[in-house]
Amino acid sequence: MQPVPGESTGSFVNRLAHANGLGLAAFLDRVGQGEASADPRQVEKYPRCIEMYVNEAGLRYLSVLADLPAGLLQQDLPSLGADRLLADREDAAAEWRWPWKPLAGHLVRYCPLCSDALKVGDAVRLMSSDNWQVCLRHGYWSDDSRGHGPDFVQLAELPETVTAHRVRKGLAEQWGQAGEELFADAFQIAVNWWTRMPETMCWVQRAWTAGLGAREMRAAPLVIYPEAAALARAMLDFEQAGQRDTADRARWLESVEQLMSGWGVDVAEGRQALLVWLGRHRMGPPAPGRPAGRRHLTLALGHNRIASRTGSVDQRSCLPWQLGMTAAGM
Numbered sequence: 001m002q003p004v005p006g007e008s009t010g011s012f013v014n015r016l017a018h019a020n021g022l023g024l025a026a027f028l029d030r031v032g033q034g035e036a037s038a039d040p041r042q043v044e045k046y047p048r049c050i051e052m053y054v055n056e057a058g059l060r061y062l063s064v065l066a067d068l069p070a071g072l073l074q075q076d077l078p079s080l081g082a083d084r085l086l087a088d089r090e091d092a093a094a095e096w097r098w099p100w101k102p103l104a105g106h107l108v109r110y111c112p113l114c115s116d117a118l119k120v121g122d123a124v125r126l127m128s129s130d131n132w133q134v135c136l137r138h139g140y141w142s143d144d145s146r147g148h149g150p151d152f153v154q155l156a157e158l159p160e161t162v163t164a165h166r167v168r169k170g171l172a173e174q175w176g177q178a179g180e181e182l183f184a185d186a187f188q189i190a191v192n193w194w195t196r197m198p199e200t201m202c203w204v205q206r207a208w209t210a211g212l213g214a215r216e217m218r219a220a221p222l223v224i225y226p227e228a229a230a231l232a233r234a235m236l237d238f239e240q241a242g243q244r245d246t247a248d249r250a251r252w253l254e255s256v257e258q259l260m261s262g263w264g265v266d267v268a269e270g271r272q273a274l275l276v277w278l279g280r281h282r283m284g285p286p287a288p289g290r291p292a293g294r295r296h297l298t299l300a301l302g303h304n305r306i307a308s309r310t311g312s313v314d315q316r317s318c319l320p321w322q323l324g325m326t327a328a329g330m
Contacts, residue, residue, distance in 0.1 A: 032094025164229035
């Protein structure tokens, strides 16, 4: 049985157990030492909630049980990477753990039609840096929610969200790290706006179309995606122009405020978030060398001092807001 690239270790182990006619609890006894619930029914719920980690010896055991090279497992299962392996015990015994919070990332459902095409049987969960995934092939949105509401959102009636995801991918492909980070900045501003103005009509309508509540937090990434993508393009224009004096910043701010008006976003309420971004991007970057490959863009000094090079969308931004903060916290 092959892992799905990006799959969580827990998801793969769960599928491997069932492929061998075993419950997950019984299968774990063969992987090594660990502590699980005494109720096998609770153990069966683990893969949808938390991630599994193993030590080096546990990886070798898993390799034998899956009849796959350890290197291949590490290539496809992010949580088996060398930086995610548990420290070996003195007796070098195989060990596994299911900590209540993943060490990094989010457990997000894999597209159901992709699962069907691969004939994987059980539900597959991916380890995703963001708490959502978009399948452009089949037009599905999934996230890490395990509460009420749909497991997946079909995007056929939300083509603007599909387009926004293509824009994000295009920024990353053309501009690499800088493209990803500009999208992250734009997304964080849109998070700020949604937190303060969740009744904005375009967002309410998208949430309803998706079968979600307008104020439901899991709806936010889905509904603000189009505005975040458009804002990221405007930010790219600003960075490329390299003109950062007071007049230039004022002209850019006015152009974005016109976009906000067209979206129905309250300009007076949303302006402050844009001013914070402009403050972080006030000073241009140092003159860099030009690496080969994709088009090169070095972002402003204030951005690079704060933003992470990897991680989730909020970590890759220079802006402090996070989904779930109160409007006052924003």
